[in-house]
Amino acid sequence: MEILKTQALRQRSTRALIVDDNLELRELLGDYLTRFNIESEAVGDGQAMRRAMIQGHFDVIILDLMLPGEDGLTLCRELRSASDIPILMLTARCEPADRIIGLELGADDYMAKPFEPRELVARIQTILRRVRDERDPSRQESRETVHFDNWQLHSVLRQLQSPEGLVVPLSNAEFRLLWVFLERPRRVL
Secondary structure, X not given: OHHHHHHHHHHXXXXXXXXXXXXXXXXXXXXXXXXXXXXXXXXXXXXXXXXXXXXXXXXXXEEOOOOOOOOHHHHHHHHHHHOOOOEEEEEOOOOHHHXXXXXXXXXXXXXXXXXXXXXXXXXXXXXXXXXXXXXXHHHHHHHHEEEEOXXXXXXXXXXXXXXXXXXXXXXXXXXXXXXXHHHOOOOOO
C-alpha cells in the first residue's frame, strides 16, 4: 500500500503559479511548462495570486518583480513570512542589487528576462528536488550524522566518533571545517 502512495506522489505533476503582468508571457510559459509535466496557473497581480493560493496548492511560484499594485518584492516578503513554498523570481530587473534583495527577502532563485525556457525548467526541478530532500524524514538522519571511512560526525551532538567508538574532541572551528569538507566531498575548497 505504501508503495502505491509513493508512486502516486511521483506521478503527480508539479503545480506552478506564474505571477506576471505580461499575458503573452504567462500563456507561453504555461504551455512550455506543460511539456515537462508542470501544470501551471497564471495570474497578473498580487490579489489574483492570493486568490489562486487560497483555491489551490502550488509546489513553486514563479514571480515577476514589476507588477501592477504591489511589486514582486513585497509579495515575496509576504509569501516567505507565511509559507515555505519555493519562489523563483523571473524578472527584467537584473542588476546585482535587485538579485541580492530578491534572494535576501526569501526567493529561492532568481532569473533575468529574457531567459532560456529550458533553464527555467531545470531551475524549477532543482529547487523542488532540494525542497523535497529537506522535507524527507528519511534524509533527516543522514544530515544529522555523516559517515566516512568508518568514522561518524554527529551534527547535533557536534561529536566525531572513531571506528572504535571513541569520541574525538573537536573545537568549534575544527567541527565546522570538517563538516564543510564532508558536505562537499571530492571538491577543492
